[in-house]
Amino acid sequence: MxxxxxxxxxxxxxxxxxxxxxxxxxxxxxxIDPGSVESLVTSAFAAIYYAAFRFAELRLSPKFGWLLGWSRPPEYLRS
Structure with a gap:
């Protein structure tokens, strides 16, 4: 805990x-050179996309998982 x-x-x-x-x-x-700014913006959008659809998957419907590449969230085993 x-x-x-x-x-x-x-x-x-x-x-x-x-x-x-x-x-x-x-x-x-x-x-910061323009290439680095472009990379940073791309990474930020990818993170926002993931966060939004992960939230939707958990709170709204598991069907949103398809937008993350798999139909259900990962399961982590505790040892």
Whole structure:
């Protein structure tokens, strides 16, 4: 139970820290070439797509899983 809680905190805090670091780098004048920006935007859209349809699969209908490449969510075995 404690492990799950700590894992949820890490998964919440990691994107916040990453966003903060990127913001600080841009503020300091780190320039990003257009190819890197395109890659970043593509990755962001892919993450948003996955998050939206994973949410829909869990909360609305398992049928949304087909939009993620498989008809049902993964099952993780606990050891």
């Amino acid at each position: 404690l492990y799950t809680y700590l894992l949820s905190l890490i998964r919440t805090i990691a994107p916040i820290v990453a966003g903060w670091l990127i913001t600080q780098a841009l503020r300091l004048g780190v320039e």
